[in-house]
């Protein structure tokens with residue numbers, strides 16, 4: 380089926396405004412990216428769902444982080460069995476993710492959904508870090524509410540931006556255990572937006588149910604947006620997004636350089652080291668002499 384192929388190969392983000400600019404909305408399809416994250420980390424469905432949800436949240440937040448080298452990181456660590464889950468976006472369109480413990484399984488919740496909340500836990504924070512080019516960075520965080528990521532994202536938005544928001548974040552995993560759909564949609568009410576419109580949007584979200592199921596069934600992001608905000612809608616251009624890792628030998632060397640001297644000496648004594656990128660699992664081998672040169676270099 381041609382259509383399915385098209386859906387599966389096209390992750391993107393689209394923005395739009397409605398109600399004469401009083402409502403703004405962003406939606407992302409991260410299906411292919413989430414599936415790639417699952418494959419790279421050999422992740423079981425629960426971890427894949429958590430990474431997919433976080434990738435969608437990061438993709439939404441990164442819409443205005445497009446400058447060269449600009450990076451946005453979303454991180455959750457609630458002391459649950461998955462450990463730390465991180466999603467990062469470079470220059471607005473390159474996405475990568477990692478999870479500390481990718482092979483974790485928990486019983487499904489009563490509604491048949493993955494218990495991402497239990498898997499992430501709530502003893503920690505939902506943190507967003509924005510790095511804009513040359514070293515300037517900003518960080519904001521809120522305590523985790525449920526660990527479900529969608530709820531935590533919503534709490535983050537209402538706390539940090541103080542804008543009434545509605546959000547739906549979902550990942551669907553097929554019977555084969557692989558991510559079938561991953562998407563999110565956000566609507567925010569701008570100053571001057573009447574309460575009645577905020578309520579209408581909330582009611583539309585209530586009726587939306589599982590967006591990942593809709594995406595799996597072939598609904599586009601445009602269709603999802605039409606379901607949550609009233610016409611007329613003004614569309615901005617859709618932006619393709621995709622899995623990518625920007626690690627390099629140079630960036631790994633930088634990380635090694637930052638190690639305490641005793642650690643470096645230990646690696647040299649061990650005859651070298653192999654560093655694995657936490658995001659893409661690519662391996663970077665360094666010989667003892669390379670490490671010794673690095674140590675010299677640093678001194």
Ligand SMILES: [Zn+2]
Pocket residue numbers: 624625626627656657658659660661
């Ligand atoms: Zn990498």
